[in-house]
Amino acid sequence: MSDRLTVAVDIAREAGALQRARFSEPRTIETKSSAIDLVTDVDRACDALIRKRIGAAFPGDGMLTEEDAEHTGTTGWRWIVDPLDGTTNYAHGFPHFAVSIGLERDGELVGGTIHDPIRDELFRAERGAGAWLGDTRLRVSTIDDLERSLLATGFAYNVHSAENDNLPYFRRFMRRAQAVRRAGSAALDLAYLAAGRFDGFWELNLHPWDVAAGLVMIIEAGGRTSDLEGGPAPSSGERIVASNGLLHGAMLEVISG
Secondary structure (H helix, E strand, O other), rough: HHHHHHHHHHHHHHHHHHHHHHOOOOOOEOOOOOOOOOEEEEHHHHHHHHHHHHHHHOOOOOOOOEOOOEEEEOEEEHHHHHHHHHOOOHHHHOOOOOOEEEEEOEEEEEEEEEEOOOEEEEEEOOOEEEEEEEEEOOOOOOOHHHHHHHEEOOOOOOOOOOEEEHHHHHHHHHHHOOEEOOOHHHHHHHHHHOOOOOOEEEEOOOEEEEEHHHHHHHHHHOOEEEEOOOOOOOOOOOEEEEEEEOOHHHHHHHHHO
């Protein structure tokens, strides 16, 4: 692994250990953009920890995290961080959440790690060097029929009010796929796709910190990513489709109606 990915893995493990240690404790829960957009004291503690570690190791690098303002760097490197992806799950004691740390160089996503502290699974990927879960190299699934596929998706925090929400697509895929899961952590959805546990994924209104690590992971595991029309996957996280490659055309057809 490169120096930065090695540090990212270490930081993700440290933040994950904090989440695991405090999972059963009472927590402070606040709202942000809406009544369903939550932030906990553990989100903020992990954000502070991660910022401190990155700043100490690579003080000239930029940082974008979910819980703080963006910091511009001078090296061409940027860390894109979700300190606790799956906050609603965490706040309710549902054990499905992760730390996600993506690495971007000169505007291109080049690596990242996603750590599930409850299952102690650490996924990592680096452009040109593959995607891995521990010592096992990840490969996407070989399912080539949408009717035999297990898909994943999610809903944005503005689902109660947004006119352009995910419900029409969800309905279409429910009628075409073997099953659709909505587990509440986009980062883990993408990691699971890279690992062959899911066959496809789509979502509309994510953010850079939700997808930075996962998009690299899927490409390095042999999958495909795009926007809803089949163009390049936006690093903003909006309008994302990802798959094992074999299902991508069929998924785009379902989305197009």
